[in-house]
Amino acid sequence: MTEAAAEQVDIVIVGAGPVGMTLHLALAAGGQKSLLVDRRPRQTANPSSEPADPRALALSQGARQLLEQLGAWPASAATAIETIHISQKDGFGRTLIERDDYQLPALGYVVRYNDLAQALNKRLTDDALRDDCEIIDRTTHASGVSLTIRQRGELQRIETKLLIHAEGTPGNDPAVSVSDYVQHAVICEVTPNPGHNNRAWERFTPDGPLALLPLGNEYSIVFTLPPAKADAVMQMNDADFIAALQNQFGKRMSFSQPGKRSRFPLALRLRDTLVKGNEVWIGNAAQTLHPVSGQGFNLGIRDAWQLAEILLNSSVDRDNPHSLNWTEALARYAASRRLDRRGSAFFTDQIVRAFSNDFPPLKLARGLGLLALDVFPPARHFVAKRMIWGARAWP
Numbered sequence: 001m002t003e004a005a006a007e008q009v010d011i012v013i014v015g016a017g018p019v020g021m022t023l024h025l026a027l028a029a030g031g032q033k034s035l036l037v038d039r040r041p042r043q044t045a046n047p048s049s050e051p052a053d054p055r056a057l058a059l060s061q062g063a064r065q066l067l068e069q070l071g072a073w074p075a076s077a078a079t080a081i082e083t084i085h086i087s088q089k090d091g092f093g094r095t096l097i098e099r100d101d102y103q104l105p106a107l108g109y110v111v112r113y114n115d116l117a118q119a120l121n122k123r124l125t126d127d128a129l130r131d132d133c134e135i136i137d138r139t140t141h142a143s144g145v146s147l148t149i150r151q152r153g154e155l156q157r158i159e160t161k162l163l164i165h166a167e168g169t170p171g172n173d174p175a176v177s178v179s180d181y182v183q184h185a186v187i188c189e190v191t192p193n194p195g196h197n198n199r200a201w202e203r204f205t206p207d208g209p210l211a212l213l214p215l216g217n218e219y220s221i222v223f224t225l226p227p228a229k230a231d232a233v234m235q236m237n238d239a240d241f242i243a244a245l246q247n248q249f250g251k252r253m254s255f256s257q258p259g260k261r262s263r264f265p266l267a268l269r270l271r272d273t274l275v276k277g278n279e280v281w282i283g284n285a286a287q288t289l290h291p292v293s294g295q296g297f298n299l300g301i302r303d304a305w306q307l308a309e310i311l312l313n314s315s316v317d318r319d320n321p322h323s324l325n326w327t328e329a330l331a332r333y334a335a336s337r338r339l340d341r342r343g344s345a346f347f348t349d350q351i352v353r354a355f356s357n358d359f360p361p362l363k364l365a366r367g368l369g370l371l372a373l374d375v376f377p378p379a380r381h382f383v384a385k386r387m388i389w390g391a392r393a394w395p
């Protein structure tokens with residue numbers, strides 16, 4: 001018996017997280033088909049199903065605009081950030097970034113990862129995604145990549161000209177340089193009293209940054225700690241957890257009703273080269289950053305957008321797939337992303353390293369820095385614009 005012929009697909013995107021789905025939709029909007037492959041079962045809108053991911057994401061104005069263009073902006077699930085208060089624990093100096101200084105409806109928006117994923121998911125056609133899949137073989141050759149996938153026990157063979165990796169944070173891989181922050185993020189939602197008034201807080205402590213993001217009536221907390229302290233915080237009862245949070249945050253407001261806690265170990269993971277033959281890496285698969293100042297997805301969506309734009313402009317003749325020139329397009333893509341990804345990685349890395357310690361001269365310098373940001377508008381605008389738009393004004 002002869003083996004069934006492999007399915008021919010121009011572009012396969014491994015990983016239907018928010019970055020992979022954004023790329024798929026941006027390509028589709030330009031008339032280019034692609035196939036998403038994900039190991040998770042497709043998310044349903046069933047509110048009782050266990051959330052696939054517990055994170056909340058602060059999204060920039062730029063990310064909102066791109067998602068709106070795809071019809072995937074989760075408007076009713078997004079909470080606007082109107083002010084950002086930045087300070088350090090047990091030290092002087094603070095800065096306040098206010099929406100009114102930028103003539104914008106908001107400095108950014110907070111959404112649950114799952115609500116963002118649902119909004120993107122709703123835009124996918126039925127045949128866009130092979131879910132619940134495992135890639136069991138991947139062979140690269142001069143004209144593309146051969147894949148064997150197993151979907152719910154059934155083997156499928158796919159031949160593709162271009163394989164895009166959007167499968168999130170990589171495991172051990174010699175092509176990825178890793179710098180461990182020796183910090184874990186404990187995340188959870190809490191109810192603030194008084195209400196949050198659409199203010200986000202970034203508070204630097206010797207243990208690591210503590211972020212409070214307004215989300216509905218709650219705050220989504222990113223509580224960064226050394227691993228042993230994170231162990232302890234994960235095991236605390238609710239009253240002790242609130243006391244620990246209150247100790248890091250101070251007394252300006254009180255918190256109650258903590259939700260379920262989850263944790264994420266934090267490291268900077270940078271893939272050395274974004275392109276290898278007919279494969280390209282985007283989003284967290286290309287770079288995983290510390291969550292301080294919420295840059296990760298905002299950077300990943302810019303990866304997706306830029307790659308879609310370059311690939312769409314390379315399709316010389318849509319009716320003749322042999323005219324697609326991926327090699328030249330991929331080289332242009334890698335060059336175009338260098339500044340943004342390196343700049344974002346440097347920005348977050350410097351903040352974490354400068355602020356996560358109790359060294360007195362650095363504490364003084366930090367206090368002076370925060371004061372300078374507050375009284376010197378150009379410096380404050382630089383930080384604000386990075387949070388609002390990313391590395392450059394975008395799009």
Ligand SMILES: Cc1cc2nc3c(=O)[nH]c(=O)nc-3n(C[C@H](O)[C@H](O)[C@H](O)COP(=O)(O)OP(=O)(O)OC[C@H]3O[C@@H](n4cnc5c(N)ncnc54)[C@H](O)[C@@H]3O)c2cc1C
Pocket residue numbers: 014015016017018019020037038039040055056057058059133134135166167168169185187222264282283284285291293294295296297298299300
């Ligand atoms: C605590 C925390 C807070 C954060 N806060 C912010 C924030 O405020 N703002 C912000 O911009 N960013 C934030 N980030 C970063 C943000 O979560 C990531 O940048 C973003 O989720 C990356 O999206 P992605 O689609 O690249 O990867 P992921 O979201 O990880 O999605 C990857 C997808 O690939 C699939 N997959 C994985 N492996 C395989 C495989 N082998 N085969 C098939 N499918 C596979 C997964 O099932 C998943 O669907 C935060 C991160 C953390 C840890």
